[in-house]
Amino acid sequence: MPAIELDGLTKQFGDVLAVDGLDLTVEEGEIFGFLGPNGAGKSTTIDILLDFVRPTDGTATVLGYDAQRESLAVRRRIGVLPDAYHVYDRLTGRQHMQFVAESKEVNADIEAIMERTQILEAADRKAGGYSKGMRQRLVLAMALVGDPDLLVLDEPSTGLDPNGAREMREIIQAENDRGTTVFFSSHIMEQVEAVCDRVAIINRGQLVAVDSIEGLRDSTDTSTTLEISVANVGDDDIEMVRMHENVQNVTLEGDTLRVTMSGGSKFDVLNALDDAGVEVGDFSVDEFSLEDLFVRYTTEEQEAET
Amino acid sequence: MSVVAVAKKDFRDAAQSRALWALLVVFVLLSSLLSYAYAEFPSQVVGTGTDTATVGGLIFFTSGIVTLFVSLTAIVICYKAIAGEREIGSIKLLLALPHTRRDVFVGKVLGRAAVLTVALAVGLLIGFGLGFVLIGDIEILPVLVFLLMTLLFTLAFVGIVVSISATTGSTSRATTLAIGFFLVFELLWDAVTLGVFYVANGFSFSGEAPDWFFLVTQVPPSSAYSASLIALLPDIADSVGTGVGADDFDAFYATPEIGFGFLAFWLVVPLVLGYRRFDDADL
Numbered sequence: 001m002p003a004i005e006l007d008g009l010t011k012q013f014g015d016v017l018a019v020d021g022l023d024l025t026v027e028e029g030e031i032f033g034f035l036g037p038n039g040a041g042k043s044t045t046i047d048i049l050l051d052f053v054r055p056t057d058g059t060a061t062v063l064g065y066d067a068q069r070e071s072l073a074v075r076r077r078i079g080v081l082p083d084a085y086h087v088y089d090r091l092t093g094r095q096h097m098q099f100v101a102e103s104k105e106v107n108a109d110i111e112a113i114m115e116r117t118q119i120l121e122a123a124d125r126k127a128g129g130y131s132k133g134m135r136q137r138l139v140l141a142m143a144l145v146g147d148p149d150l151l152v153l154d155e156p157s158t159g160l161d162p163n164g165a166r167e168m169r170e171i172i173q174a175e176n177d178r179g180t181t182v183f184f185s186s187h188i189m190e191q192v193e194a195v196c197d198r199v200a201i202i203n204r205g206q207l208v209a210v211d212s213i214e215g216l217r218d219s220t221d222t223s224t225t226l227e228i229s230v231a232n233v234g235d236d237d238i239e240m241v242r243m244h245e246n247v248q249n250v251t252l253e254g255d256t257l258r259v260t261m262s263g264g265s266k267f268d269v270l271n272a273l274d275d276a277g278v279e280v281g282d283f284s285v286d287e288f289s290l291e292d293l294f295v296r297y298t299t300e301e302q303e304a305e306t
Numbered sequence: 307m308s309v310v311a312v313a314k315k316d317f318r319d320a321a322q323s324r325a326l327w328a329l330l331v332v333f334v335l336l337s338s339l340l341s342y343a344y345a346e347f348p349s350q351v352v353g354t355g356t357d358t359a360t361v362g363g364l365i366f367f368t369s370g371i372v373t374l375f376v377s378l379t380a381i382v383i384c385y386k387a388i389a390g391e392r393e394i395g396s397i398k399l400l401l402a403l404p405h406t407r408r409d410v411f412v413g414k415v416l417g418r419a420a421v422l423t424v425a426l427a428v429g430l431l432i433g434f435g436l437g438f439v440l441i442g443d444i445e446i447l448p449v450l451v452f453l454l455m456t457l458l459f460t461l462a463f464v465g466i467v468v469s470i471s472a473t474t475g476s477t478s479r480a481t482t483l484a485i486g487f488f489l490v491f492e493l494l495w496d497a498v499t500l501g502v503f504y505v506a507n508g509f510s511f512s513g514e515a516p517d518w519f520f521l522v523t524q525v526p527p528s529s530a531y532s533a534s535l536i537a538l539l540p541d542i543a544d545s546v547g548t549g550v551g552a553d554d555f556d557a558f559y560a561t562p563e564i565g566f567g568f569l570a571f572w573l574v575v576p577l578v579l580g581y582r583r584f585d586d587a588d589l
Binding site for chain 1 (some may be wrong): 308311314317318319322323373394395396397399401402403405441538588589
């Protein structure tokens with residue numbers, strides 16, 4: 001049974017087509033990234049999964065339940081970190097957690113969960129005084145109450161500093177290791193790249209690509225850029241590198257040699273330079289990132305349309 | 307129970323706010339002031355020419371003023387109940403949990419009603435306690451009837467305002483609608499009935515009103531409440547000279563008992579309409 005199954009899902013708001021015939025299957029046990037620029041239809045899709053919004057056409061199934069007709073069964077089994085939510089300012093973090101446990105009718109170890117998302121020390125303070133990052137940790141803790149089978153996280157790293165974002169990834173990973181399927185949306189590619197088994201890229205309400213990160217890389221013309229600090233490099237050395245197998249382009253800017261390659265061994269290039277008597281200092285590898293991939297997918301799509 | 311969880315959270319949330327405590331103080335002061343004014347100067351404040359203050363007189367005196375306070379505070383306490391949560395997005399936390407929209411709606415009505423009725427009941431009990439002392443007479447039963455009807459009126463008004471709040475995701479629109487309701491049905495209803503009379507009478511003010519016109523006068527929630535109170539405490543109403551103005555009409559329905567019907571209408575119909583709108587909405 002797939003964790004999420006979208007079949008021709010469509011939502012029209014007035015004359016805006018927010019989601020346009022989306023077909024998508026998320027398997028149980030995956031960490032699935034749902035990517036797209038702002039306004040692509042990610043939140044609307046998630047809102048339909050939670051029955052905040054009713055589709056104009058098509059169906060959404062979550063853990064085998066119809067997201068609209070059997071929404072209550074869906075929400076009993078999932079944990080949610082919604083987008084653009086607001087906490088109850090006058091209630092403490094602990095009261096929020098108690099409310100979730102009461103609502104889900106479970107006995108949860110509230111303190112242990114709050115410890116995991118590192119909000120325990122603020123448990124007895126009113127949530128109105130929390131920073132954005134603390135609120136995000138609290139709502140994540142709320143999502144984990146009752147050990148859900150599926151976590152739906154809408155832009156989970158919003159408001160978190162890089163450290164917080166890393167911890168968020170670790171929690172996602174840990175939950176996944178416990179058997180929880182994770183579906184999360186993001187427009188920040190690094191987040192997705194680091195933890196996702198598979199990703200879907202959507203743009204203007206339509207699916208542009210679904211694949212593993214590797215699959216996405218392979219299916220596009222990707223390349224790696226090598227930046228090498230060099231001393232006493234001559235024109236013949238540059239020419240030598242340029243003739244090297246897999247090397248597409250070589251430029252020299254001051255003491256930095258920039259080598260663009262499509263596959264092949266980076267060390268062969270370094271060794272060749274070394275053999276030619278060039279002093280090789282630091283070097284760094286700039287792999288074609290998912291960010292670039294994402295930009296390519298979404299902008300090409302848009303250009304094709306216009 | 308999901309409804310209880312929502313109502314409890316809502317009550318807790320409201321109980322943390324200063325508004326509840328301010329409300330409690332206002333009701334205690336108001337009720338005590340009314341008791342004092344009536345017990346000390348019965349003829350001036352009631353104006354019926356009786357110089358002796360009675361508990362029954364205090365009941366009807368208080369009932370005439372308490373509706374205004376209840377309806378206004380219900381608007382203040384309830385206009386944001388659902389529209390506010392939709393506007394800022396906290397409803398997403400609420401509905402991401404296994405609550406149906408009906409649970410949320412009913413829980414909101416119960417939670418807000420609890421806030422208002424607790425403040426009101428405490429205020430009225432203290433006020434009437436003072437009244438008993440000042441008047442030198444204790445009548446428990448009529449006061450309990452009065453309290454019960456006042457709580458029902460409160461519930462009706464909370465239901466109306468929460469229902470209005472449930473029809474929109476904008477608090478400014480909810481405010482406009484709630485104040486509009488108050489203006490039309492409470493403050494300006496006399497003018498409305500006059501207009502109805504004028505039109506039904508062939509655009510003239512002369513002549514006698516038809517029987518059904520009585521029903522028009524009884525529509526507002528506060529009129530339904532007063533009529534119900536008169537129907538339940540006929541002897542006291544008689545002794546203080548209060549009625550529903552049914553003597554001018556000859557129809558079988560021209561009785562105070564009609565108040566129960568209108569009160570029931572206000573208790574049920576707004577909730578049904580408000581819930582339906584909320585249930586169909588994209589949040």
